[in-house]
Each structure stands twice: as structure tokens, then as C-alpha cells.
Amino acid sequence: MSTVETVRGPVALSDLGPTLMHEHVFVLATEHVENYGDTWWDEEARVADAIEKLRALHAKGITTIVDPTVWGLGRNIPRMQRIAAQTPVNIVVATGLYAFGDLPQQYAYRGPGLLLDMPEPLVTDFTRDIVEGIAGTGVKAAFLKCCVETAVPTPGVERIARAVGRTSAETGAPITVHTSAHEQSGRTALDLFEAAGADLTKVVVGHAGDSNDLDFLMSLADRGATLGMDRFGLDIFNPGADRVRTIAALAARGYADRMVLGHDANCFIDYFGAAHDAAKAAAAPNWHYEHISDDVLPALLEAGVTQAQVDQMLVANPARYFTR
Ligand SMILES: [Zn+2]
Numbered sequence: 001m002s003t004v005e006t007v008r009g010p011v012a013l014s015d016l017g018p019t020l021m022h023e024h025v026f027v028l029a030t031e032h033v034e035n036y037g038d039t040w041w042d043e044e045a046r047v048a049d050a051i052e053k054l055r056a057l058h059a060k061g062i063t064t065i066v067d068p069t070v071w072g073l074g075r076n077i078p079r080m081q082r083i084a085a086q087t088p089v090n091i092v093v094a095t096g097l098y099a100f101g102d103l104p105q106q107y108a109y110r111g112p113g114l115l116l117d118m119p120e121p122l123v124t125d126f127t128r129d130i131v132e133g134i135a136g137t138g139v140k141a142a143f144l145k146c147c148v149e150t151a152v153p154t155p156g157v158e159r160i161a162r163a164v165g166r167t168s169a170e171t172g173a174p175i176t177v178h179t180s181a182h183e184q185s186g187r188t189a190l191d192l193f194e195a196a197g198a199d200l201t202k203v204v205v206g207h208a209g210d211s212n213d214l215d216f217l218m219s220l221a222d223r224g225a226t227l228g229m230d231r232f233g234l235d236i237f238n239p240g241a242d243r244v245r246t247i248a249a250l251a252a253r254g255y256a257d258r259m260v261l262g263h264d265a266n267c268f269i270d271y272f273g274a275a276h277d278a279a280k281a282a283a284a285p286n287w288h289y290e291h292i293s294d295d296v297l298p299a300l301l302e303a304g305v306t307q308a309q310v311d312q313m314l315v316a317n318p319a320r321y322f323t324r
Contacts, residue, residue, distance in 0.1 A: 002014075002323055002324070004016065004092060004142050004322040005092070005093075005139070005140040005141070005142040006064075006084070006090045006091055006092050006142070007080050007081055007083075007084035007090075007091045007092075007093060007139050008084050008085070008090070008091075011064075011090050013319045013322060013323060014319070015063075016063065016064045016090065016315070016318055016322070017062075017063035017064060017315060018061055018062050018063055018064070018314040018315055019062070019063070019064040019065070019066060019260075019314060019315065019318035019319075020057075020062055020064070020065045020066065020261060020262045020263065020289070020292065021066045021204060021228065021230060021260035021261060021262045021317075021318055021321075022066060022068060022176065022206060022228055022230035022231075022260075022262035022263070022264050023065040023066065023067060023262055023263060023264070023265055023266070023289060024068070024073065024264070024265070024266035024267075024269070025050050025054075025065075025067055025069065025080060025083060025091065025266065025267055026046070026050070026069070026074060026076070026079070026266060026267060026268050026269075027069065027073050027074060027268070027269040027270060027271070028074040028076070028268060028270045029073075029074045029270060030074055030076070032270055033074075033270070037270075039273070039274055040273045040276070043079075046267065046268050047082055047083060049267055049268070050083050050087075050268070051083055051086045051087050053267050053288075053289055054083065054087035054089045054091075054267075054289075055087055055088070055089075056289070056290065057290060057293075058087065058089050060290055060293035060294070061293060062089065062289075062292075062293060063088070063089060063090060064089065064090040064091075064092065064318070065089055065090070065091055065092070065289075066092045066094075066143070066262075066318070067080075067092065067093055067094065068094045068096075068143070068145040068176050068178075068206070069093070069094065070094050070095060070096040070097060070098050070145045071096075071097050071098065071104070072097055072098030072099050072104075073098045074270075075093070075094075075134075077093065077134045077135060077137045077139050078137060080093060080139070081137065081139065092142045092143070092322070093134070093139060093141055093142065094141050094142070094143050094144060094145040094176070095125070095126045095129035095130060095134070095141035095143075095144055095145070095167075095173075096126060096145035096146045096160075096164055097122065097145075097146055097160050098145065098146070098147055098178070099146075099147060099156060099157065100147055100149050100154075101154045101156055101157065102154065102156040103156040103159060103160065107122060107159075111159075120166070122159070122160060122163035122164075122167075123166055123167050126141075126163065126164065126167040127167055127170065127171060129141040130142075130144075130167070130171050130173050131171065141173070142173065142174075142322060143173055143174045143175065143176055143321075143322070144164045144167055144168055144173055144174070144175045144176070145164075145175070145176050145177070145178070146160045146161050146164045146175075146177055146178070147160075147177065147178040147179075148161055148177055148178070148179055148185045148186075148188050148189035148192065149178065149179070149180050149183065149185055150180065150183050150185055150188075151183045151184060151185050151187070152188070153185075153188055158192060161177070161189060161192040161193065161196075162192055162195070162196045163196075164177075164193070164196075164198075165192060165193035165194070165195070165196025165197060165198040166196045166197060166198075168193070168196075168198040168199070168203075169196060169197035169198050169199070172202075172324040173324075174202035174203065174204070174321050174322065175193060175198065175202060175203045175204070176203075176204040176206050176228065177189045177193075177204070177205060177206055178206045178207060179206055179207055180207070180210075181207060181208065181209075181210035181211035181213075181237075181238070182210075184211075184213075184216055186205040186208055186216075186220050186225070187220070189203075190203065190205070190220065190223055190225055194223075199224075200223050200224040200225050201224040201225070201226075202321065203224075203225045203226065204225070204226045204227075204228045204230075204321065205220050205225050205226070205227055205228055206230060206264075207228055207230060207231055207237070207264070208220060208227040208228050208229065208230075209227065209228060209229035209230055209231055209232075209238065209243050209246065209247070210234075210237040211238070211246075212238065212242050212243075212245070212246045214246070214249055214250065214253075217246070217250060217255075218250070218253070218255065221250075221255050221258040225258070226258050226259065226260055226321060227250070227258055227259045228260060228262065229246075229247055229259050229260065229261050229262070229313075230260065230261065230262035230263070230264050231243075231262070231263065232261070232262070232263045232291050232292050232296050233263045233265060233284055233286035233288060234263075234264060234284055234287055235284065235286070236283070236284065240286065240295070240296070240299075241299075244299045244300055245303060247259060247300060247305065247313075248300065248303035248304050248305050251304075251306075252304065256309035256312045256313060257312055257316075258317075259313050259317065260313055260314075260317050260318060261292055261296070261313050261314060262292075263287060263288065263291055263292060265287050265288050265289055265291075297310060
């Protein structure tokens, strides 16, 4: 029986069910909380709020979320274990590094040919998270995450992407990469992963759904990659109606097996401090876990996407992605 690792342990791929492929629970920087969080962070209240939001999502029929929160976004597995213990939703967690430019100093001086000449520590750390588990919690990462924001990557971004590609090739763990549709950096990301030996059929090009350029999107899918149509509710990057139209057009051309869905939403993100809830609601009222279930799926059906294609994007494609 094939399984995928979740916060509560392995789950049969056949039991994943309807899956949102890119959702954060918390985006919350440790140092930010430790130094300024006394004015805006209430751990107990926010944990309880997350449990409630995940239970509500489950009531809508979504049984799994895939959370690419890694170093740089505030991964904290013990907190996730508390939440996962009290919600029926499966939560799949990641390893990797969220950086747009430079590497953290903790990796800048260690590595092949560097001051401390040693095997690539990024690969060592990512592999440990996948094979042994994260930080002594016993929870294993099921996929890799990194960022390729620009068409021409910085040296730091390139090193991380190569390490992610190599770890994927060596462990079989799939990849989700943050990309910019405007920069069309998905191409760059696939080039870097391919050069590192990764299987591009195991890659989700995150935020591909910010683009409505069908030729660009098909060019990624034709290399085997899956398109992350994963920012529903973030109309500032691409209005929801356009996102729906693009998915319908791609499905009509036979690409339903190369798309997955998500909001890139969260229960709390520390970018807005104490004004979090008001700021988020004002800027993006549909940016929450239930928008796809409530609004997007009916709109897709209305636009001519079949129920079978919806099931493929929500159930079959996620299960295939996590098949080793
Ligand atoms: Zn994200």
C-alpha cells in the first residue's frame, strides 16, 4: 500500500481524498514572534482558531491540505502536531527553504568548495527531514519547497533549487516551487530541477495560475510538470473569473491531469501584525480555505469543466504527485 507522510503519520494515498495542494496554516517568523509578538500573537487563541477553520474546511468535503511552510515562512512542527491532533484534516508538511535572494548565513559558509568544505548541507538537512523526520518530532516531510521568483536566479536561489532538485532525485520526494507568473520563472525552475536530475512529473509549478497565458502554461505542462492553480482568492495577482476561465480552457485542451487547486491561504500570517484580520479581509475577502468549495468549484462546472475533471484536479493528481 502506497502512503504519504502527514503530521499524524502515514496515510494511504487512496485515503487522501479531496486535497488543496497549497495552503499554509501559519506564516509566522520565529524571531518576529519572539521580539514583537507580545502585542499581536496569542498562541492559544490562534491554535484554537486554526483548529476551527480546518474543521470547517473538512465539513466542506476537503480531507487533506498540503502545507509548504518551510524555513523562511516559520515552520514549527510541534505547533502543527497540536493542531493536527484536533482536526480530521490530513496535513502534509514540507522541507526546503523559502528565500528570494541570498541564502541564510547558516548555509553561506558551508558546502562544496566553501570556507567549510563539505557535502551540500542543504541536501543533508532536506534529506533528514524526509527520511528521519523533522527536529526530533518524528513527523516526516513529504515534499520539497523552494522559490524561483525571477527568470534569472540569484546564486543563492540557484543553489537552493539545485539542492531541492537533487534531494528529489535521491529520495523520490516531489517538489512545489514558488514562481512568478509575470517573470515566467517556472521555466527557470524546471531547468534547474532538470539539471539536478529531478523528475519533472514530480514538480508542481506553484502560482502558475497567476498567469492566463495558455501557451506558457502548456509549455510547462508539456515538460511533465503540474500547474499550481493555487491562489484562488488572491485577485490582486489574477482575478478569480480569469483563473476559472484559464482552467476551463486548459481542461478543454486535455490538461486536467496537469493541474491542482489551492488558495495559498492561511489561518494567520504575521505580515500585517495586530491588524491581521482586518487587513486580510479588506485586501482579499475571498482569501480563505473555503472559497474553492463554496465558489470556485461551482464556477468551474459552470464554465464547462466536468465533475470528472474536478475530481482529477482535487483527488487523482494529488495522489499521483505523492506516489513514490
Ligand atoms: Zn504559499
